[in-house]
Amino acid sequence: MIRFLLGDERVEVDDVDPNTTVLDWLRASGRVGTKEGCASGDCGACTVTTVHLAEAPVDSAADTADLDYRPVNACIALLGSLDGCQLLTVEDLADPVTGDLHPVQRAMVDRHGSQCGFCTPGFVMSMFAWMHGEPTTDRHDVDTALSGNLCRCTGYRPIIAAARDVATARPTDRFDAAATTTAASLADLAETRADDAAASLAHGGRRWTAPRSLHEAITVLAEEPAATPVSGATDLALAITQDDRRFGTLVDLSRVPELHVLEVDEDRIVVGAAVPLVTAAPVLATHWPAVTELFERYGSVPIRSRATLGGNLSTASPIGDSPPLLLALDATVVVAGPDGRRRVAIDDFFVDYRRTVLAPGELVAAVEVPTPSDGWFLSVSKVSKRLDDDISAVCGMFHLALSDDVITDARVAFGGMAATPARARACEQALVGGRLDDATLEAARTALADDFSPIDDMRASAAYRTRVAGNLLERAVREARGEDRLRVTTAAT
Numbered sequence: 001m002i003r004f005l006l007g008d009e010r011v012e013v014d015d016v017d018p019n020t021t022v023l024d025w026l027r028a029s030g031r032v033g034t035k036e037g038c039a040s041g042d043c044g045a046c047t048v049t050t051v052h053l054a055e056a057p058v059d060s061a062a063d064t065a066d067l068d069y070r071p072v073n074a075c076i077a078l079l080g081s082l083d084g085c086q087l088l089t090v091e092d093l094a095d096p097v098t099g100d101l102h103p104v105q106r107a108m109v110d111r112h113g114s115q116c117g118f119c120t121p122g123f124v125m126s127m128f129a130w131m132h133g134e135p136t137t138d139r140h141d142v143d144t145a146l147s148g149n150l151c152r153c154t155g156y157r158p159i160i161a162a163a164r165d166v167a168t169a170r171p172t173d174r175f176d177a178a179a180t181t182t183a184a185s186l187a188d189l190a191e192t193r194a195d196d197a198a199a200s201l202a203h204g205g206r207r208w209t210a211p212r213s214l215h216e217a218i219t220v221l222a223e224e225p226a227a228t229p230v231s232g233a234t235d236l237a238l239a240i241t242q243d244d245r246r247f248g249t250l251v252d253l254s255r256v257p258e259l260h261v262l263e264v265d266e267d268r269i270v271v272g273a274a275v276p277l278v279t280a281a282p283v284l285a286t287h288w289p290a291v292t293e294l295f296e297r298y299g300s301v302p303i304r305s306r307a308t309l310g311g312n313l314s315t316a317s318p319i320g321d322s323p324p325l326l327l328a329l330d331a332t333v334v335v336a337g338p339d340g341r342r343r344v345a346i347d348d349f350f351v352d353y354r355r356t357v358l359a360p361g362e363l364v365a366a367v368e369v370p371t372p373s374d375g376w377f378l379s380v381s382k383v384s385k386r387l388d389d390d391i392s393a394v395c396g397m398f399h400l401a402l403s404d405d406v407i408t409d410a411r412v413a414f415g416g417m418a419a420t421p422a423r424a425r426a427c428e429q430a431l432v433g434g435r436l437d438d439a440t441l442e443a444a445r446t447a448l449a450d451d452f453s454p455i456d457d458m459r460a461s462a463a464y465r466t467r468v469a470g471n472l473l474e475r476a477v478r479e480a481r482g483e484d485r486l487r488v489t490t491a492a493t
Contacts, residue, residue: 018208044149148300232306273310
């Protein structure tokens, strides 16, 4: 059984196929304000808001300091993920007594932000979650908050104006007034779960379970080798919604406390495998500012609210955005299994297309990222068909150690160039010992062309990928020389 708040009502759900998405469950339950557009987390029509007890104090208004509002793509969120949280849909926003629109809805009406209306619930719920954080009128902040929401009528100007109105006024709503009550209800759900069995759903021989400790998770995976571990499900759910697959046993790791560590010491940043990117990315960017744009282009805010580094590594996608970064930064993957923990160098983690060194019963527990060292320079680039919310055609990471203008060490890694995220070792050798000049650049570019044999596919041709990889290398060298960054971010053709 799972328990959560649907609006203000406590709900208990059991005997439901664990492969059911939040979107399908809502619509089958009669809440049809949440729409299905793409069923892949791309368009935002299905966006809902989940509310959680904050893991740490938030620098926010006192009434909302203990609650964390997150926009979520309901089409790729599994129903079990709702256990212990509050789910709010567009039907919850208007005052239930007077029928008065919520301030976000009113702003959309006043600014004529809705045309056909199909996308409107998603925009409203993203804006609602953003309003309960730290909204500003800055255009970049607004665009980020609304990311992942597509308007098929191309009506963005009035929607942006509505968001700015909300940020300017930051009105107090009935959810602020009820924050103490909501927090108490969520705490009661957590207390009930602590005294109960692990959250679970079961139907038709399939089940979803949420272990409450690392030991319990490893035990389940060891006892059921065919079980599938999952956390944010932003990748795995696509197999359900796009390929019509059904998983027999899903082991949800998102409630395992040991996987939520986020620590920084003098030498490293430790990111637990279940820490959502929306939490981990700002910490990484504080130490490595060059990654800021990469993580802003990692899906959208609703995707980053659930996606994790642990999941991105475990799926071993050759076009995942974080693996080439972790390769360039010489990260270490902490693996946990029946025989205890082991630390695996990121260079040894990927073994083939969608395959890693993880043995049966093992899972990624954390990722250790070294903090910056003196003399090292990092350049980060992602090239995709569109700027926002798209998968990479080529993702290039260049981590260079410099002494004056001499490259003393180099780690160059790419996504989209091979069956796995991979380092360009011949390119690295050509860079090391050379100066930041055109001769070194040309030698490294020539070596890079021999490092990979990329494929032709819908995202880019092999020739295009090879040329772009060389161009990104040139950009990195020019940046290291102190030249202005040349923008290479769009249109793989």
